[in-house]
Amino acid sequence: MRAEEKKFEKYLRLCGLRFTPERRLILREAFSIHDHFEVDDLFVRLHQKDCRISRATIYRTLDLLVKSGLLREVISGERHSHYEHILGHRHHDHLLCLKCGKVIEFSNNRIEELQKRVCEDYGFKPENHRLQIIGYCNRCQLDQGFT
Amino acid sequence: MRAEEKKFEKYLRLCGLRFTPERRLILREAFSIHDHFEVDDLFVRLHQKDCRISRATIYRTLDLLVKSGLLREVISGERHSHYEHILGHRHHDHLLCLKCGKVIEFSNNRIEELQKRVCEDYGFKPENHRLQIIGYCNRCQLDQGFT
DNA sequence: TTGTTATTGAAATTTAATCTCAATTGCAAT
């Protein structure tokens, strides 16, 4: 069994929940997408494979996958959720282009460390974080921006 | 006229839009709240003062206020938008408690500088950013968190 | 004034997400 399935099953058992066929299929589909995805991406892909899993179950399972630490919600600027893997992918944050919508992933250890220090200062126990820088990618830098 | 009204009017004129009484009232109400707020907060407060402004106009005006750089959307974990002032308030980011919902504001110059450097590395022109650290505040730190 | 164009509010619509509930399934204890 793959690492993500092991971890999900462990989480579910711990909570007195079941690792059902539906949950396994959703997990596999989610981990077959190596990019940001949304609920409907999963729904469409599963149905193309004749897995007739309801949207309700996908929503419910994604919540569990986030709680178990396998996925995280990515803020995209759009008004519905987007997700990406945690397990098997190094942590990163995002630059978002306001014009073309491009998403650039970056990571910076010093920022990560300073965040830890901020949390220490406040006695805060971090579980997760999201840093999103919004602006214009190098292709789209024109006269945008009002001041 | 207050600074925020001047700036909003300037922005509107530049876009060929009008600084209407409704927009002025919404702006004033938004700047009278010195905390995070949501659309319905404005709607209720305006109606308590017998300003019968529609929700549609509030939504439309908040979009303009964000575009003009007077307000920004705060990510709150909830699934509707929250806003806060930019003009007249020093930039900060947020710690969010998963248990009690508390929002702690912090600012860290070194993180801000490192963000600028990241943007330079990518030729990205930042307009705005949001850093949200999710976890447990010092009061709520118990046995939460699965690994 | 006058004419053009932006703006508004009310209601309809869209869309994501959640909830309800009866039927089904997983699973642990016999």
Add this chain to the structure above:
DNA sequence: ATTGCAATTGAGATTAAATTTCAATAACAA
């Protein structure tokens, strides 16, 4: 195996935020 119980599922209803539509109105430049 059989049984019983609690968790799970899917279909459809529901909720709630946000957006759109459109006719009436208001802003403002000519």
